[in-house]
Amino acid sequence: MAARRLEHIRNFAIVAHIDHGKSTLADRFLELTGLLEERSGAHQVLDDLDLERERGITIKARAVRMAYRKDGRDYVLNLIDTPGHVDFSYEVSRSLAACEGAILLVDSTQGVEAQTVANAYLAVEAGLELLPVLNKVDMQGARPEEVKEEIETVLGIDARHALACSAKTGEGTRAVLERLIEVVPPPVGDPEGPLKALLFDAVYDTYRGVVVYVRLIDGSLAAGQRVRLVKAGRDYDVMEVGVLAPHRTKVARLEAGESGYLVASIKSLEDVNIGDTVTTSPPPEGFKPLPGYREPQPMVYCGLYPTYPKDFEALRKALQTLRLNDASFTFVPETSEALGFGFRCGFLGLLHMEIVQERLERDSDVDLVQTAPNVTYEILKTDGTTVRVEKPSDVPDPNYIEEFREPITRCSMIIPHESVGSMMKLCTEKRGVYVETQYLSPTRVMLVYDMPLAEIVFDFYDKLKSATRGYGTLDYEVKAYQAAELVRMRILVNGVEVDALSMICHRETAEPRGRRILQRLRKTIPRHLFAVPLQAAIGGKVVARETISALRKDVTAKCYGGDVTRKRKLLEKQKAGKKRMKQVGNVEIPQKAFLSVLSSDEDDDAKR
Amino acid sequence: MPTATEADRRRARVRAAAPIAHLYVHFPFCARKCPYCDFNSHAQREAEIDAYVEALGVELDRWRDCLAPETVFVGGGTPTHAAPHQLARYLTHVRAACPAPPAEFTVEANPGSLTPAKVEVLAGAGVTRVSVGVQSFDDALLRRLGRIHDAQEAEAAFALLRAGGFEHLSLDLILALPGQTLAAQERDVRQAVALAPEHVSAYVLTYEEGTAFTRAMRAGRLPAPDDDRELEYLHVVRAGLEGAGYRRYEISNYARAGAECRHNLAYWRDADWLGVGAGAHSHVGAWRWKNEDGPSRYIAGQLQGAGAIAFEEASDPKTRVLEKLMMGLRLAEGVDLGAVGAATGVDVLRRRPERLALYEREGLLVREGPRVRLTPRGFDVVNAVVRGLTA
Numbered sequence: 001m002a003a004r005r006l007e008h009i010r011n012f013a014i015v016a017h018i019d020h021g022k023s024t025l026a027d028r029f030l031e032l033t034g035l036l037e038e039r040s041g042a043h044q045v046l047d048d049l050d051l052e053r054e055r056g057i058t059i060k061a062r063a064v065r066m067a068y069r070k071d072g073r074d075y076v077l078n079l080i081d082t083p084g085h086v087d088f089s090y091e092v093s094r095s096l097a098a099c100e101g102a103i104l105l106v107d108s109t110q111g112v113e114a115q116t117v118a119n120a121y122l123a124v125e126a127g128l129e130l131l132p133v134l135n136k137v138d139m140q141g142a143r144p145e146e147v148k149e150e151i152e153t154v155l156g157i158d159a160r161h162a163l164a165c166s167a168k169t170g171e172g173t174r175a176v177l178e179r180l181i182e183v184v185p186p187p188v189g190d191p192e193g194p195l196k197a198l199l200f201d202a203v204y205d206t207y208r209g210v211v212v213y214v215r216l217i218d219g220s221l222a223a224g225q226r227v228r229l230v231k232a233g234r235d236y237d238v239m240e241v242g243v244l245a246p247h248r249t250k251v252a253r254l255e256a257g258e259s260g261y262l263v264a265s266i267k268s269l270e271d272v273n274i275g276d277t278v279t280t281s282p283p284p285e286g287f288k289p290l291p292g293y294r295e296p297q298p299m300v301y302c303g304l305y306p307t308y309p310k311d312f313e314a315l316r317k318a319l320q321t322l323r324l325n326d327a328s329f330t331f332v333p334e335t336s337e338a339l340g341f342g343f344r345c346g347f348l349g350l351l352h353m354e355i356v357q358e359r360l361e362r363d364s365d366v367d368l369v370q371t372a373p374n375v376t377y378e379i380l381k382t383d384g385t386t387v388r389v390e391k392p393s394d395v396p397d398p399n400y401i402e403e404f405r406e407p408i409t410r411c412s413m414i415i416p417h418e419s420v421g422s423m424m425k426l427c428t429e430k431r432g433v434y435v436e437t438q439y440l441s442p443t444r445v446m447l448v449y450d451m452p453l454a455e456i457v458f459d460f461y462d463k464l465k466s467a468t469r470g471y472g473t474l475d476y477e478v479k480a481y482q483a484a485e486l487v488r489m490r491i492l493v494n495g496v497e498v499d500a501l502s503m504i505c506h507r508e509t510a511e512p513r514g515r516r517i518l519q520r521l522r523k524t525i526p527r528h529l530f531a532v533p534l535q536a537a538i539g540g541k542v543v544a545r546e547t548i549s550a551l552r553k554d555v556t557a558k559c560y561g562g563d564v565t566r567k568r569k570l571l572e573k574q575k576a577g578k579k580r581m582k583q584v585g586n587v588e589i590p591q592k593a594f595l596s597v598l599s600s601d602e603d604d605d606a607k608r
Numbered sequence: 609m610p611t612a613t614e615a616d617r618r619r620a621r622v623r624a625a626a627p628i629a630h631l632y633v634h635f636p637f638c639a640r641k642c643p644y645c646d647f648n649s650h651a652q653r654e655a656e657i658d659a660y661v662e663a664l665g666v667e668l669d670r671w672r673d674c675l676a677p678e679t680v681f682v683g684g685g686t687p688t689h690a691a692p693h694q695l696a697r698y699l700t701h702v703r704a705a706c707p708a709p710p711a712e713f714t715v716e717a718n719p720g721s722l723t724p725a726k727v728e729v730l731a732g733a734g735v736t737r738v739s740v741g742v743q744s745f746d747d748a749l750l751r752r753l754g755r756i757h758d759a760q761e762a763e764a765a766f767a768l769l770r771a772g773g774f775e776h777l778s779l780d781l782i783l784a785l786p787g788q789t790l791a792a793q794e795r796d797v798r799q800a801v802a803l804a805p806e807h808v809s810a811y812v813l814t815y816e817e818g819t820a821f822t823r824a825m826r827a828g829r830l831p832a833p834d835d836d837r838e839l840e841y842l843h844v845v846r847a848g849l850e851g852a853g854y855r856r857y858e859i860s861n862y863a864r865a866g867a868e869c870r871h872n873l874a875y876w877r878d879a880d881w882l883g884v885g886a887g888a889h890s891h892v893g894a895w896r897w898k899n900e901d902g903p904s905r906y907i908a909g910q911l912q913g914a915g916a917i918a919f920e921e922a923s924d925p926k927t928r929v930l931e932k933l934m935m936g937l938r939l940a941e942g943v944d945l946g947a948v949g950a951a952t953g954v955d956v957l958r959r960r961p962e963r964l965a966l967y968e969r970e971g972l973l974v975r976e977g978p979r980v981r982l983t984p985r986g987f988d989v990v991n992a993v994v995r996g997l998t999a
Contacts, residue, residue, distance in 0.1 A: 528992075529966075529967060529970055529972060529989055529992050529993065529996065530966070530970045550970075551989050551992055552835065552836070552839055552988060552989070553835040553836075553838065553839045553988050553989065554988075554989045554990070554991040554992045555812075555859060555987060555988055555989065555990050555991060556814075556990075556991060557811040557812040557813075557814050557859075557860055558811045558814065558860060559859075559934070559935065559938060560872060560875055561632060561872075561874075561875040561881060561883065561889055561891065562632075562883070562887070562888070562889040562898075564875075564889070564891065564896065564931060564934075564935065565889070565896055565898070565919075565921065567934065568927070568930055568931055568934060571930065571934060571991060571994060571995060571998075572927075572930070574991070574995055575995050575998070575999060578995065578999060586962075586966060
């Protein structure tokens with residue numbers, strides 16, 4: 001069972017920041033290898049969801065097999081695509097684990113960006129051979145020499161021999177492909193040994209069920225074989241194996257070192273785990289699964305509610321459909337006294353959340369109300385147990401809390417040097433802890449902070465963009481949970497607590513946040529016949545207060561016999577408006593008041 | 609067009625409630641349309657007045673067997689815009705519909721349209737009360753309001769009516785006009801009191817949909833209404849009139865003891881009345897209906913058919929409660945909720961005890977047994993109180 005070098009195979013990925021040209025370069029490779037007619041119009045084959053094409057983000061990885069002849073030898077090149085955002089860093093790491101090398105693609109007009117760094121680190125961690133490539137060298141404003149320096153400074157990678165190309169025009173792309181064959185090592189594996197394959201991705205296909213993407217380490221895989229998904233603990237009969245060239249193409253067998261897909265009557269994506277190991281059923285004696293498997297854990301939560309209550313079932317159906325394609329997103333029904341029936345949804349991160357919401361709105365006709373996102377907290381209780389807290393109402397009585405913990409991220413920001421001062425101030429405001437500064441070039445700086453995820457999901461990204469006039473880029477990765485001075489802040493309207501408005505926040509920022517919420521409520525709750533006090537309180541202590549003064553004038557000047565019907569209808573209309581309001585004690589709160597606080601898209605003062 | 613059976617059913621309902629004690633007559637013609645006015649009034653249509661008077665006669669005649677008016681109110685438009693012989697003719701029609709002389713017979717008059725001849729006609733027709741649309745004593749403001757008279761003419765009209773023997777005169781003021789100062793408002797009140805009317809109606813200017821004022825306000829040529837300012841002006845007027853011995857018996861109406869307008873009290877007390885003329889509303893029991901607005905269509909409807917009705921509706925018990933409170937709580941005497949419950953089967957006292965207690969605590973209303981009446985502060989927010997009690 002000796003491992004062999006599978007000399008003709010190259011498994012590689014392209015890692016890059018969003019919009020640095022990854023998909024375009026992939027298209028050029030497909031053209032060079034004859035899989036795609038030149039400029040056939042079907043560009044960016046790797047991104048087959050419209051949304052991803054629009055956003056320029058590849059969310060679902062794919063593996064494309066290409067054939068290329070160099071120096072009289074035939075090579076099989078497997079391009080394994082990776083998601084471009086660190087919300088999916090685990091998925092990225094699994095895709096990278098299926099490769100031996102990666103192209104580090106950097107836009108030579110933009111330079112190294114936050115996700116370039118994050119993805120390059122992931123590739124280095126995975127032990128991949130990195131080939132730096134500068135893209136868009138044909139563009140005005142390309143500054144390849146500076147960008148090479150940035151690569152060396154930030155990533156510590158020798159960029160002296162970095163290749164330059166233009167994925168758009170195709171210039172230099174053949175050289176990239178050929179250099180790749182030279183520098184990326186062939187895979188090592190045992191084609192005769194028992195099956196061992198990395199499950200690095202899966203997609204749902206309406207006709208075939210789940211299609212699983214695998215990289216074979218040892219052994220071979222063919223239709224008719226019975227396999228086991230080790231982590232899932234399930235056995236399946238393989239119905240078909242194949243490769244993407246670039247469309248699904250059936251093959252007789254997949255061998256060690258190769259990448260491809262398998263179809264096996266798997267009904268739901270929930271039944272497969274990215275990073276799982278595929279082997280024979282039963283597994284051979286002493287079998288050890290591949291390392292690195294992790295359960296994906298939602299880090300960011302928000303509520304999704306139909307604007308119209310009648311759409312609740314439609315929303316549930318839409319969420320179920322979406323989950324078929326994305327098992328990393330979770331949802332459970334919840335009821336909000338403010339917004340009615342809806343769902344609490346968990347996401348890997350902010351971008352993931354945005355994508356899911358957009359897809360929902362596109363694929364279903366449901367108008368959505370999205371509540372402001374919050375993160376998952378951990379509470380160590382006095383009885384020694386630890387609980388995960390996904391919403392403020394889950395917070396136990398303070399007497400039972402030993403330690404209140406929040407997720408902390410390692411956060412890298414690449415920004416223009418003149419923004420350093422304002423960014424450092426912002427990071428401090430956001431409870432960031434300084435880690436380091438690195439100059440990429442005389443004008444571009446990478447700032448690294450450890451920062452609570454809760455602050456990042458709140459409004460940090462918007463503020464970063466405005467502090468850097470749009471030039472700043474951000475990447476973060478959740479590092480650990482840390483104890484913090486966290487509190488549950490309650491909002492009281494006329495002395496009555498409004499559950500839907502309570503929130504978890506840091507003791508230090510509670511007061512300004514409380515005040516901001518109260519000010520928004522004051523603007524959106526109509527005046528009543530009595531003064532309505534608004535309070536934000538931590539435990540029994542009021543930290544902010546506002547008052548909606550009593551209505552002083554609401555009188556029709558003239559009302560005679562002939563006016564009765566018209567004036568009455570006016571009153572009825574006003575009454576109907578009140579019916580849609582939520583009654584809290586004696587106070588009527590309109591939905592827009594809740595939205596002004598809960599909704600994520602009304603960050604008016606956050607964007608100041 | 610309503611079918612004969614609809615008209616028959618309406619007549620049967622009215623007859624069952626007869627005799628009807630309150631009659632409203634609408635005269636929809638004016639010399640000029642005021643830019644703030646959204647009433648059913650038409651300028652430059654004098655040629656139609658004769659035919660209109662005949663149509664009024666036909667409609668009044670049709671209701672004759674249902675009517676025994678204790679009060680009559682002729683409103684407009686400008687009832688006194690008619691020529692003396694036209695005025696005399698339609699007042700004769702009105703009088704002919706009354707089996708006995710009405711105890712209160714009001715005609716609205718515009719100071720600019722009153723002449724000795726017309727005053728004589730009014731007195732001769734049995735009119736007991738004239739309501740004079742003075743609005744303000746500030747000539748610049750009057751011009752802005754589009755009125756055809758000035759302060760001097762208003763004073764002359766009062767002298768003319770007193771000379772004609774009228775003992776019940778009412779004076780209309782409009783408050784918080786654009787460009788009016790608080791001092792000017794106080795002056796208006798003093799000048800009104802100086803004319804010693806028995807009754808004063810004082811309305812805050814309302815920007816009604818479809819008026820020139822509202823268009824000008826939306827276009828930014830007139831200031832938008834300002835609740836705080838209006839309230840201040842309203843309070844100044846109230847203090848001035850109450851200080852001069854007038855009692856505020858309705859939100860916008862003040863009177864010497866015994867000089868309250870009985871006809872309008874009937875509206876606020878939710879009594880039955882018949883309205884005749886273009887656009888006139890009627891109310892009998894749970895039913896309300898309205899004649900066609902347009903004078904031409906009204907005339908044609910009366911002369912050729914059974915009358916043209918713009919709409920007719922019957923209110924359900926909850927709507928009746930809303931109507932009774934919305935009208936009745938405007939009165940200083942308030943509303944007997946026990947009586948409302950007995951009439952509609954909806955017991956507000958039992959349905960909304962917490963609201964009543966809350967409003968009482970907030971000093972907006974006073975309860976005396978089953979009777980509820982608003983305080984001056986309650987008057988300022990009457991709409992909100994009514995919404996709250998009927999929610």
